[in-house]
Amino acid sequence: MLHPSLFLLLSAWLFVVGAVGVLVRRNPLVVFMCVELMLNAGNLALMTFARIHRNMEGQVFTLVVIAVAASEVVVGLALIVAIYKSGRKMDIDELSELRG
Amino acid sequence: MTVGELVGLGLVLPLSGFILNRFLGPENRQLVRLAGPASIALAFVVFGAAALLNGTAGVDQLAYHWAAGGAAIAGQTGFTVPAINVDLYFDPLAAVMTLVITGVGCLIHIYAVGYMDEENDADYSRFFAHMNFFVFSMLLLVLAHNFVILVVGWALVGLSSYLLIGFYTTRESAVAAARKAFVMNVIGDVGIVIASFVALGAVGSLNFDSLLGRAGALPQSTLELVAFFLLVGAVAKSAQFPLHTWLPDAMEGPTPVSALIHAATMVTAGVYLIARFAPLYAHAPIAAGTAQWIGLGTALLAALAATAQNDIKRVLAYSTMSQIGYMFFAVAIGAEVAGIFHLVTHAFFKALLFLAAGNVIHALHGEQDMRRMGGLWRQMPATGFIFLLGALALAGFPPLAGFFSKDEIVGSGFAMGFGHPVGGLVLVLIAALTGYYMLRAFYMTFVSAPSEGSDEAHEPGLGMMVPVLLLATLATTGGLLQPGPWHLLTDFIGGVFGESAPTFDPLAVALTLAAVMVGVGVTYQRYGSGRVEERPPEVLARAFDFDSLYQVAIVGPLWAAGRLLEELLEVPVVIGVASAAGSAAGIAGREVRRLQSGYLRSYAMLFAAAALVAVVAVGVGLR
């Protein structure tokens, strides 16, 4: 049952669901979560490939991604808080002053 | 001095007269009075000397190399830059022409000293400068020995003509007439230019000799083409059908200009040209035939038109056209000497007529309408007599000059040419018309009931009368050059054309004389009794209305074409393409801006869709 294909398919599913989430959700927090989902999908693929090839590179990569994703979240949340503090609605569609 | 140097000197004299008058004249009227006629008189003397020294030889005098000519390049097609010299050719034909030009020109200059006296200093000097320049150009034309110099001379006389027709620069009609004359003459210039190309292509040189020397050996089509395009030039310059409409309008110029340029000399350049290229036309029957019919047709058409004109100068203008038609006919059928003979005598009596008319116009302060003249015989008997003399000479009354020259052409018409003796008969008919309209002009001006205002008219001063009298003498005695029993002109220039003594045709003389008598008789019958209220046929008065025809058929369509092009092509398409491209880009720019909605989700959407396309294209589509 432990077919690599299934793991990869799951990772693809997670990726796609995350991507679709970015496309449809308007709350920046949720969008963020969706991005995390996509990164996690990448991680799952990396872990699967590491298992296939039986080397540590994929695992190290995954660890790095986890750290990086955490950093991104920290920055993103700080930014969202900053925006919230300046009194704007939590809707990315509101963030469309810059356009054209 | 050699003949060549004399010729060069003779050419330069009028040019220096031009320069003197143009640059020093405006401040010094006295200088203009002197330098204007004197430069021409001196030139006449110089050319006389040259003619005497030269005899019947042909002399080529090189002035300088105009263009060195490109080196021939192996294997190339097309033409190199041809070698072109500024050189002058003086032979009996040129001698006759130069003497007529400078001789008659000198007399007219002298006349103009008085005639133009009312002009202010600037205009006075301008007039003489341009007259001198005309003489220079005309001399260059007849002395040319290759096509390029011919074109230069040809165009420069056109320019002088333009300048002098438009002498009264503030008069709208004069300005328009000048432009018309110029543009139609440019058509002629272009014709000669094209002729020169064909010649260059055929013989590799622009020199007349290399073409004429091999005229018999060249393909027929080449000869016809050269002859045809030369004919275009000749027709334009000599105001022959269909490029004739500028000449009547050209009468807007001062009368001495009409006398010199539009009667005696420039307009006969076409005749000279065909004579100069006689060997060519001898081998180009189609072109020669065309020339012949053009001459005949113009002679008839102009004579008919002349019968219905009321402006005295216009009568003379149509008459000039008609007489040049005679000359065309003559040179086209191979009677070159007869043509040149008529050219010479015509220069005398037509200049005389114009100057006489000038006297009248001068006396009436610019009035040119014969219906408002009449009865001037009383105030101006001398002018009247001289006008009558000129009219009769033109009509061909013996023993005046026109009698001999015209008879020689009519006789040739019976004897030679295309469609003889029809040509001769038409010429006889025209002679009758000539007699009619010239006497009509005389009657209307001098005899019929006087109109008001003509009382103050008086004979001009001596300065104007002397040249008129000299011309009258020439018009009377000019026939003595070639009266039949002896033939000085043929002896002199016949060698150029290989012609021997002219044939004397009594029948032609008799017919012509009779015809003239009929014409004169009709005039006497109609006008002898005094003022006649006449209504000449409109179509004749307007000379068959070629002006309107050209306006409708050529000028109008050109303007319409210009307008159509501007409105349908230039503005919307040629210029519009930039705006169209600009607005297309602008629209695209707007679309891109619209896509850039500012909504993050749509950015991500675009991103994801593009990524999907990329993945599918790479992974699946290209398998």
Next chain:
Amino acid sequence: MSAADLGLVALAIPAGTVMVLLMADAFVGEDSKAALAPIAGLGLVSAIVFAVTSAASGLTDRGGAQTYFNQTLVVDGFSVFFQLLFLGLAVLVLMIAPDYLDRRGIQKGEFYVLLVSALVGMMLLVAAVNLITIFVAIELLSISLYILAAFLRRQEGSQEAGLKYLLIGGFASGFLLYGLALIYGATGSTSVASISRTLPHLGGDNLLFAELGVALLVVGLAFKASAAPFHSWTPDVYQGAPIPVVAFMSVGTKVAAIAVFLRIVSGALAAPAVQPRSALLLGAVSALSMIVGAVGALRQTDLKRMLAYSSIAQAGYLLLAAVASGRQGMVGGLFYLAAYGVMTFGAFGVLSLLGNGDDDGTGIELQRGIGYSRPLLGALLALFMLSLAGLPPTVGFMGKLFVFEAAIGSGYVGLTIIAIISSAIALYYYLRVVAVVYSPTADSEVGRPAPEPWGVSAVAFAGALTLLLGIFPGILYGLAQRASLL
């Protein structure tokens, strides 16, 4: 120390500078944060000295290269070329930034820390020869720039720019990561060298993974290079972010991304089975960028936005060099990258100096007549516009020439035609600015602050380079040849 070691030191110094700045920030009073700029500058200049020494002591296209850290990093002519470019850029930005920050009231120590750490990310990226290093480097520079874009944290525009950049950047990172994972999955290694060895022998699923991986890698990098259709963030972020940041990121991110294209996508990953597909993808992205960038800039009324679109088009030209491949493409690409850096920094630098008070004042119409009121800056702005337009005798022209030359040489005539059409359109909007700059106005003499000596000398330096390298392209061309990987 070998030449490569010197290059490694040049890379290490900025990383150390980050730490120094962090500490210095703690000791410097709120009112004198501008003092951090010279500190950072000192560090970077010393790094430049090392990099120059490294380049001068025999590090060329053919020799002297060395890998470090178990083959995750390489110091070669290529990387040192870019180190120099980035270091120079950062120093110039440090020259214009303090005054701008003062004007906008954001003179904070964090700015310098983040600027230098983004620089480290860029320098790491061009030297990275391992997929993990590549990813970390990209994230390092990205996260630094997300924050810098939002550095005017009280300004709505800047906030919006930062958040948009961050969200769509994370989205793109997802694609990039997945691509890298697939490449790793196909080859079993994250080392570029070993991938490059394995790739030609792949077949079946693994080849497919590799191809899809490369496709996603291209997508992720194209995002960083702001190439269409992954460009959407660019105008918004450029408009909202502080100008010195834009000057830095517009050059740095794009140049670094293109460098990865040159080294990795068109270089190491250009196995026969993969190369045609990645070239097709790159070609399509390049063509789209050239068109979208040129067309999008047409109707802009704000210079920053216009330059953003123009940078999209420039990305297209740069990718053209990557598509062209081969030595000529590489050298032409390197030349144009440097040219792009100089002129783009210059353009944004002038804008940064022209701003006043609490508004950037970057509307095109606002520049009317500055050719007279601020002759030097006006002339420089005009010069940078001409250079971006690719008109001689500027470096922009030479860059385009070499890139197009390479593209034609490799047979990409169609792409070159698109590039040329795009250039033609671009002339319109660049020269429009020039005309505005020199349009006489009634009151163009008033209301401008005094010039700032450091900033002005920075853009003047860029201007001098723009002209000098345009007139004597041989200098830069020689450097590019030495830096070429092929």
Next chain:
Amino acid sequence: MLTFFFALVFALSATSAVGVVASRRPLYAALSLVVNMLSLALLFILLSGQFLAAAQVIVYAGAVMVLFVFVIALLNPLRDEGPGGDPRQTLIAVLIGAGMVGAAAVAFLGGGLGSEFSSQDSIAGGAQLGSIQAMGSALYRDFALPVEATALVLVVAAVGAVYLSRGK
């Protein structure tokens, strides 16, 4: 047993992901994400990534998600934010998603399920994949540079977060 366990985790992961996207409330989305991450940690264990599983739980499910929940609470916990707006947008998004899933299916299942993982899970040096020894030498010998760089990323994030959320 293992198969059942695997199937359960698999299903949990797939559905919790959908929960993240489909939850109308951010808090539910966050909780779904926690479930998802935990399920992934379990899968990591199946893939011989014990260390990573731990990291996943600690960093993601622990720190990151706490942060999320904290911010949600700070902002507006009850705010309802279903997938809304333009239904066309959603439709296109779903279509794109379907396309991607299709592409992935073709790529990953094109050749059938294929063989299972080999039972061998020792790496080249002899150590077991994901073992602490292997991890240690990989992190601190082979990939020291990216790991150090990651440290710099974390520093940057800290500095940035402090700057952005700081009061004045």
Next chain:
Amino acid sequence: MTLLILLFLPLVAALAIPRLPVRYLQTVGLLATGIDLLVSLVVLQGAANGAPLSLDYSWAAGAGLNFRLSADGVSSALLALNALVGLMAVLATRVADIKRPHLFMALLLSTQTAIAGALLAQDLVLFFVFYEAVLVPFFILIAVFGEGDRQRSALKLLIFTSAGSLAMLLSILTVYAAGGGGFALGRLTGVHLVGGSLLFGLTAADIAFAGFALAFAIKTPIFPFHGWLADVYTSAPTPVVMILAGMVSKLGPYGFFRVALPLLPDGARDFSPLLMALAAVGIVYGALLALRQQDAKRMVAYLSLSHMCFITLGILSLTPAGISGGVLQMLNHGILITSLFFIVGHFERRLGTRDRANLGGLSSRAPLLTAVFLVLALATLGMPGLNGFVGEYLILLGAYARSWALLLVAAAGVVLAAWYTLRLYQGAMNGPAREADGAAEIGAVESGVLLPLAVLAVAIGVYPAPFLALINDAVGSLVKLMAAG
């Protein structure tokens, strides 16, 4: 060194200008262009003696670029014309009337360097660099100092010409790729492009030639690529349009002569009939539109179109006579169109109008202007004895060598030229005086511009031999090459 002085002196002056007080602007401009004119005569001397000056520096060695200049007969003649036209343009500049005189003068001078560079370049890239560089100062000059819808006009100039030059760039690169190393003109001469019948039966050489042809056809311009012409010429200030029409338009035919024909003789042969036909149509087209124009400046603009088509007709006839005529006519047209635009500008400045309806009867008030204008107008319409005729004669000869139809169409253009030129001249100088008031006579400055040009027009017309001799070698070698290839 002489060439470098010739090339860069105006640019150096232009760079010095921003620092000058306004009252020295014109003096410096005159000095720079005047000295440049003298230097150009030295260069001309060299070419006339069969020892053309040239130089060759390595520019960007690795990239195959060389800074290679040479001034053969054709180049040096046009260089002298450039310096002359530049001098006249500076002379025609009214510093006091211009809002930003420094910028104006600096740009005006910098055009000199750009044009001279294009005329001197012997390296394709160098040629392109200078050719493109010409555009920038003109864009600013028109966009900033022009009249009417000046920004639009400037953009038109930009869009049209840059579209052309980018096409040329493509061709340059194609030729370079086929040539295998270096951009030197001499090396790439007659380069062989592989690829027959790529597109609609066109060969690679044809397509490359088309790129060049498009650029030069737009620059010249010839019909139907002249969409920018009327608006741009009308918008440009007098000194600017003098250089633009007098010199810049020459870069088109010069480009054919120097670049397109020698590099791609096969393409030239294939395209020659089409281009000749377009040129012939353009002659008549320009003439018909010139006839209609009410604005004297627009009229001169279309007149220029017609004449430039003549030049193109000659050069594309690929015959020695036609090419010689075309090249000579470049000089003639440069002299004449410069003076005509100056005269129109003079009307506008003195009388406040250039609407032909308001002009008339100036001859009595301005005898000197009348005389000079007459000479120039006559030369323009191709009066034999003046310079325009010499070129036209040879061009028509070249056309005749190729086709009767072309000859006749072009000849019709000659007749129309007489018509519209006289409309222009007579409309202003003759007829009854109109309301436009003011002292129309030319003063010292205007005479300084017009008299030398008129004297040149007469001199070339009366004694063209030295001018033809000057260009003979260059034309000869081109024709030899075309014949061989």
